[in-house]
Amino acid sequence: MITLSALNDFTRIRHGFFTREGGVSQGLYGSLNCGPGSQDDPAAVRENRGRAMAMLELPPAALITVYQAHTAQVEVVTEPWPAGQPPTADAMVTDRPGLALGILTADCAPVLLADGKAGVVGAAHAGWKGALGGVLDNTIKAMVALGARPGRIVAAIGPCIGHRSYEVGPEFPAPFLAEDAANADYFAPSSRPGHALFDLPGYVSRKLARLGLTEVTRVPADTCRDEARFFSYRRATLRGESDYGRQLSAILLER
Secondary structure: EOOOHHOOOOEEEEEEEEEEEEEEEOOHHHOOOOOOOOOOOHHHHHHHHHHHHOOOOOOOOHEEEEEEOOOOOOEOOOOOOOOOOOOOEEEEEEEOOOOEEEEEEOOOEEEEEEEOOOOOOEEEEEOOOHHHHHHHHHHHHHHHHHHOOHOOOEEEEEEEEOOOHHHEEEOHHHHHHOOOOOHHHEEEOOOOOOEEEEOHHHHHHHHHHOOOEEEEEEEEEOOOOOOOOOOHHHHEEEOOOOOOOOOEEEEEOOO
């Protein structure tokens, strides 16, 4: 489990960016696959999620996740969902203690957020589509509605695909450049003609800063290149593998 000092400094907030290590899953999913949307053995996924919660000193039922679909939808969490009925969303916020907001990723950027003074936390799944489409904007708005202030919110960007690993096609930059010409900073030439390399964590960082956050930190990792520690959708696709595991990132207010 990886933590960042910017969030560790809050006395009532706990968080963790979990790696793929320390679980029971086998094969493509070895070993801490926490994604129920994978084709892994459901019993193994439940055990892995429980192990992750144990590292945060919580019962398995404390973990709250959503059905992620690369949307800009944010859910305000006041209690656990009915069993097996997570809403479709890509971010959550809460001011209730004891609920671990969990995001599942395998190259997209998990973003954990906290306003320690207000006692409000959030978690967002920021792939390129969600980040461009407003999931981070909506998460900050939802936190503010619960009493947070953008200038007090600390954001931590977890392990995601790195700039050198994220090759995109000729059509990809257009919507980013339409949003802001300065987004050209996040594209570099690729070795393939007409293609580019996209800096997802850099783009997410700037997005958060423009939303009024003054402290944005990042885990220095590339999920695609670091096979020993992380699952990666891009790596699995390049190899022609049939599926991939998902790592968990979670944040909560202590009781």
